[in-house]
Amino acid sequence: MKISEFAKKAGVTVKTLLHYDKIGLLKPTEKTDVGYRVYSEKDFLRLQHITTLKFIGLSLNEINQLLYETGENLESMISIQKKALEEKKKHIESVITVFNKAENQIKENEFLEVENLIDIIKLTNMEVKVKEQYKTAENFNLRGNLHSYNINKTDWNKWCFNQMKFPNTARILELGCGTGDLWYKNAYNINNNWSIILSDFSKGMLQSTREMLKEIDYEFMYQEIDAQDIPYEDESFDVVIARNMLYFVPDIEKALYEIKRVLVKDGVFYATTTAREAMTELNILVEKFDSNLGLNNNGMCDRFDDESGQKLLKKYFSEIKIDFLQGKIVVHEAEPIISYKASTINGSSILVGEKKQQFTKYIEDYIKEKGNISITTKGCIFKVKK
Template identity: 75%
Template sequence: MKISEFAKRAGVTVKTLLYYDKIGLLKPSQKTDCGYRIYCEKDFLVLQQITTLKFIGLSLSEIRKILHETEANLENMIIIQKKALEEKKKHIESVITVFNKAENQIKENGFLEVDKLIDIIKITNMENKVIEQYKTDENLNLRGNLHSYNTNKTDWNTWCFNQMKIPTKARILELGCGTGELWSKNSHNINEEWTITLSDFSKGMLSSTKNRLDLVDGNFLYEEINAQNIPYEDESFDVVIARHMLYFVPDITKAISEIKRVLVKGGLFYATTNSGEAMAELNELVKNFDCSMGLHDNGMCNRFDLECGQLLLKEYFSEVKVGTFEGKIIVDNAEPVVAYKASSIKGSSVLMGEKKREFTKYVGDYIKEKGKLTITTKSCIFKAKK
């Protein structure tokens, strides 16, 4: 077939075939003495391969490697392209979410300012990062591993439970329940007259919680809940618990307002968080290694910590008390330290590959020189009454 006939049969333009010939992607089987390009059935099959690989998003240079270089790995290229498309899908879904929120704002107010659109985008991006971070309990467990080296051997979950004064008969809501350790570690103290609603925004985390509490006696209910919009009537609960999660909520004040709304009069709210002083030695170590990574602080914890949280809660609750939980992590190997930082929201994207290997060596050298790494820990529980 001459080029015009081949193009017509293949459903492409002559211009496309000329370009493929020029870049060495698809050369005709023959060329006549007069310079006419002649294509055959084999060329048609190659063109079908090109069309297929283009459809899945591979570039022409990648396709040329697959077709003409034996070392090119089609499977790897498909995996890479699939990952790229998944990221693109996430971005599109994020944009749609922003549009939906913006549309709701316009319906409520009749207009939308540019500054408000910027806020919506920031909030949506934050929500997506947190959702990705806690899709499963893996990152939570990695960070918990470092705390197993704490010299304060009082169990955190037991300590928290003992700080709470829960009525004999109570409707309890835990927001951001994680893996349900508060209840599994204190199973012997669960009152049969408690109705305990465990919630999280992550289906994967709720699934982990159900598995952990499968053999624990208790009236447990499981709900996927956004703390900024709690789907219950006013005064539905006697106790609300939010442990180390409020700083992840895009609009903290809205969440606190919702918590107050669903609490009965005289109801209790227990919230835990870290102190800004916590992990100071580790943060200094990271800063000295490479401050450009932006991992030399406690990340989102700073949005609601011991130092600012009490003042914020006092705006909503008549009585706010605080209890503190302090300790020292003493570790003699780099692995749990690196895993802690690498599993954070920002760390998971910047502390990887060669950078992670460099940091592991840096921490290892520090421990070898000093004999150990000591890290201060300081957390608290706020006890608020409506």
């Protein structure tokens, strides 16, 4: 088929096909001596991959990279696309839930609170960004690297574990287990009478957890779970843990409802997060560098930090306690700062190329003048009883 016939059959424009050819995304099967592009039936397969991945929300560069990495293995490509579409479906359902809440509030109160508008804005902007961030442990570890410069050497994972109280025989569910650091750092305190399920929405992250914990003498169970739809019956667990992950959940209240549902009577929910004033010095630095970047804050954390988190928890639980761990990061080089901000959801697409070079120079100049960068850290743990 010549390009016009191929475009007509596929329902795309000739201009689109010319662009795909130019950037190497979809090359015609052949070009004639006089320059005509000729397409064959196999080119429909490539075009189908492109259109589906575009619908999911990937950029043309990301699609090109993905197709290059996976090749033309039809089964693997269909599997990848199906999984991505399922994630998009979940995201759309979460957006619809927020709109339904907003609609009901308007009917009841004849107005819509600003908080609902903020939720809609953030939720509709999340798309696959969160999923991309945590497909593997790479970005997770980059952010953890900056915290290794904390002069308060209290280990966060040990501190969290010491704040938790478990029955001698306990059914425990951790949502968003990350790389399993909580259990790795506290392996000597694990009771063999406990039944521990470690879950995450990311298969890649769960694989990292398995690798981390494989040498520990305990049979952990692993499961891919969406916190908004926990696949267990009512009152299945004595303890539920969610550490620094609730602010990434599209519908936090739906997750809290699910957590309360699967907890036994008098069961305990432990949730950790960042305090609102954490990383203030770094956020001020970014603000002075370029206030238009949108990186001068703690990102998604304000959806469930020490203040907003307490308000949300009060809607579902009556007994809520909170404890804090404060520290100070002191760094004498720019790299940990740059990696930290560039690994965040927004930073990964903003701090690239020339902008990243400019930010690096800005931080290097600041350190050269001041000697170091000092950043306040403050995390907290909610202890919530059903």
